[in-house]
Amino acid sequence: MTDGAAMINDPMLRDLRSRFRETAFVRLSEMTSLLGQLSSDSPDVQSIERLARHFHGLAGMGATYGFPLVSSLGDEGEGMILPLVKSGQSPDAGAVKRWQAIVEEMRAELSA
Amino acid sequence: MRALVIDDEEDVRYVAQMSLGRVGGMTVLVAASGEEGLATARRERPDFILLDLMMPGMDGPATLRALRQWPETERIPVVFLTAKTLAFGVDSLKELGAKAVIFKPFDPMTLAADIRTVLQ
Numbered sequence: 117m118t119d120g121a122a123m124i125n126d127p128m129l130r131d132l133r134s135r136f137r138e139t140a141f142v143r144l145s146e147m148t149s150l151l152g153q154l155s156s157d158s159p160d161v162q163s164i165e166r167l168a169r170h171f172h173g174l175a176g177m178g179a180t181y182g183f184p185l186v187s188s189l190g191d192e193g194e195g196m197i198l199p200l201v202k203s204g205q206s207p208d209a210g211a212v213k214r215w216q217a218i219v220e221e222m223r224a225e226l227s228a
Numbered sequence: 229m230r231a232l233v234i235d236d237e238e239d240v241r242y243v244a245q246m247s248l249g250r251v252g253g254m255t256v257l258v259a260a261s262g263e264e265g266l267a268t269a270r271r272e273r274p275d276f277i278l279l280d281l282m283m284p285g286m287d288g289p290a291t292l293r294a295l296r297q298w299p300e301t302e303r304i305p306v307v308f309l310t311a312k313t314l315a316f317g318v319d320s321l322k323e324l325g326a327k328a329v330i331f332k333p334f335d336p337m338t339l340a341a342d343i344r345t346v347l348q
Contacts, residue, residue, distance in 0.1 A: 126337070128246060128250060128251070128336075129336060129337070132242075132243055132246060132336060135242065136239055136243075139238065139239055169284075172282065172311065173237045173239065173240075175311055176237070176240065176311035176332040176333065177237065177239045177240060177243070177332060177333065178333065179333030180243060180332060180333035180334055180335070180336060181239075181243070184333075187333055191311075
């Protein structure tokens with residue numbers, strides 16, 4: 117895990133952090149779109165799997181790039197969604213609402 | 229030292245390239261899937277492989293099993309990179325033939341040194 121101060125002080129780490137932030141925002145936009153579909157239509161398996169991949173990716177790499185909160189939020193989202201991926205069940209409204217909140221918390225962390 | 233990084237996440241491939249290449253002075257090859265990684269490993273014969281556990285299609289354990297089936301890749305050390313071991317515990321991965329398991333998140337400044345240590 118990398119601490120934020122080191123990432124800001126080292127040029128390579130600073131570049132990595134900046135690049136991760138850019139790609140993470142793209143991910144979050146897609147996650148917002150996927151969550152909109154989940155909350156309005158009957159969810160398809162591919163959307164849920166795609167969402168799980170995003171949670172997994174953010175959980176795995178957030179702290180590496182100096183965003184530990186992104187990792188912990190990603191872990192929470194992944195932990196909620198993996199059982200649905202395995203079972204093929206649809207998420208309930210509460211789960212979708214929490215995932216939307218997680219996405220917004222991640223966006224706020226990356227914007228700070 | 230020549231490394232092959234197999235991971236479907238571009239963020240991981242990129243930071244691993246920078247960590248192993250710029251910090252660790254290694255030559256770094258990358259592959260975005262188990263299938264691509266297997267082909268690259270057979271062609272390039274890297275000194276070690278940093279392999280993601282969870283990937284769509286051919287996942288990490290399946291990729292390792294495939295690597296062990298070819299004479300040109302059967303002895304290449306494989307280090308798993310994973311956020312979670314899920315059904316595969318560390319012991320299970322080592323029983324499959326993995327040299328070590330490194331967990332995400334990792335420190336980009338020490339990844340190369342950590343890998344050199346486990347490969348010794």
